[in-house]
Amino acid sequence: MTATADESMSQASTRSRVAAPDEGIGLDELALAARNHGMPLEAMRYDLTPAGLHYLLVHYDIPGIDAISWRLHVDGMVANPLSLSLDEIRARPPVTIPVTIECAGNGRARLNPRPVSQPWLVEAVGTAAWTGIPLAQLLRAAGLDESGVEVVFTGADHGVERGVEQDYQRALPLAEALREDALLAYEMNGQPLPVQHGFPLRLVIPGWYGMAQVKWLERITVQGEAFDGFQNSVAYRVKAEAEEPGEPVTRIRPRALMIPPGHPDFMSRARFVTVGTHDLVGRAWSGLAPVTKVEFSADAGVTWQDAKLEPPLGRWAWCRWSAQWTVTEPGRYELLARATDASGAVQPVEQPWNLQGMANNMTQRVTVIAFSPPIMTSRS
Numbered sequence: 203m204t205a206t207a208d209e210s211m212s213q214a215s216t217r218s219r220v221a222a223p224d225e226g227i228g229l230d231e232l233a234l235a236a237r238n239h240g241m242p243l244e245a246m247r248y249d250l251t252p253a254g255l256h257y258l259l260v261h262y263d264i265p266g267i268d269a270i271s272w273r274l275h276v277d278g279m280v281a282n283p284l285s286l287s288l289d290e291i292r293a294r295p296p297v298t299i300p301v302t303i304e305c306a307g308n309g310r311a312r313l314n315p316r317p318v319s320q321p322w323l324v325e326a327v328g329t330a331a332w333t334g335i336p337l338a339q340l341l342r343a344a345g346l347d348e349s350g351v352e353v354v355f356t357g358a359d360h361g362v363e364r365g366v367e368q369d370y371q372r373a374l375p376l377a378e379a380l381r382e383d384a385l386l387a388y389e390m391n392g393q394p395l396p397v398q399h400g401f402p403l404r405l406v407i408p409g410w411y412g413m414a415q416v417k418w419l420e421r422i423t424v425q426g427e428a429f430d431g432f433q434n435s436v437a438y439r440v441k442a443e444a445e446e447p448g449e450p451v452t453r454i455r456p457r458a459l460m461i462p463p464g465h466p467d468f469m470s471r472a473r474f475v476t477v478g479t480h481d482l483v484g485r486a487w488s489g490l491a492p493v494t495k496v497e498f499s500a501d502a503g504v505t506w507q508d509a510k511l512e513p514p515l516g517r518w519a520w521c522r523w524s525a526q527w528t529v530t531e532p533g534r535y536e537l538l539a540r541a542t543d544a545s546g547a548v549q550p551v552e553q554p555w556n557l558q559g560m561a562n563n564m565t566q567r568v569t570v571i572a573f574s575p576p577i578m579t580s581r582s
């Protein structure tokens with residue numbers, strides 16, 4: 203390990219930090235990137251992302267859970283605390299909802315200076331059909347005290363983050379937990395939850411960034427005050443300085459992504475297209491309000507044209523968009539796409555920088571090189 207990686211690991215253990223101007227990606231960030239994979243952008247051709255192509259993020263280790271002895275506990279401000287087996291949960295009437303989930307750290311590695319953490323570019327997203335039971339029904343079956351304030355979800359995984367030992371825990375306001383589309387999911391795309399995606403049970407709270415979708419659920423606790431655990435009060439905050447409390451990260455900001463057109467160079471990922479007309483296809487989503495517009499630019503954002511937008515599989519699934527791009531001259535082009543939603547939120551072209559690299563929905567930029575056919579002639 204290099205001195206830089208050593209230094210960065212000791213510093214990163216207790217506080218968030220940004221990379222020094224000349225600091226490359228260290229072995230610590232590479233270790234995270236190798237464990238936690240993104241969705242290959244060409245997988246946006248599918249309405250539902252095949253489970254193996256869905257992005258993955260695990261803070262600690264994937265816990266080993268014995269499905270036979272596993273129980274879900276529902277406690278706190280409930281009249282009748284529950285302890286349920288997987289069979290008891292599966293015996294209740296199931297609901298299936300297609301939901302696009304995106305990591306709040308998506309776009310982090312594009313920020314300058316770069317917050318040191320999971321170094322996503324833009325690919326930390328996926329859409330799956332989640333099957334499970336409505337969370338609200340279970341809370342009410344447990345005799346929910348409706349004067350509760352927050353609901354804390356505890357996973358079976360355990361680790362240390364910036365010096366704080368913890369189970370992975372996140373809380374939601376009670377009103378969000380009682381939404382009819384908040385699910386306790388045990389299937390992904392019609393199959394039992396894959397181990398890495400939270401087997402046997404996970405929370406799916408549509409519209410929220412990924413950190414709220416607690417995997418490997420073991421306990422649901424209703425409490426009378428705001429939860430002050432690490433993931434809510436320290437980690438997922440938008441802030442400029444380490445000392446300030448910042449704003450909580452909640453709903454997914456609008457984003458459009460395109461499937462990079464043409465063919466890639468293996469090592470550099472540079473893209474090659476032939477001169478002519480190309481169909482550009484992508485997806486767009488927002489957890490704030492439905493997507494109303496996707497625009498596309500072939501001149502690095504100087505001029506924009508409206509893309510064609512198709513209705514999504516459901517309110518919480520991404521929309522497919524398409525546009526035609528005609529390139530007549532060989533050369534280098536920068537392609538951009540950006541989304542606007544019904545709340546009026548539009549993706550920024552400039553980076554919305556913050557210390558921990560949260561919710562960076564800056565417009566995607568795809569550089570392509572146009573050739574007259576054939577693309578390449580030599581081989582070696």
Ligand SMILES: Nc1nc2c(c(=O)[nH]1)N[C@H]1C(S)=C(S)[C@@H](COP(=O)(O)O)O[C@H]1N2
Binds near residue numbers: 257262306356357416
């Ligand atoms: N128990 C537990 N739940 C978790 C996490 C985790 O590390 N532990 N990671 C969260 C984060 S940050 C994200 S982005 C999503 C990722 O979900 P996926 O891996 O199924 O795509 O899970 C969330 N739920």
Ligand SMILES: [Mo]
Binds near residue numbers: 259304306412
């Ligand atoms: Mo995440």
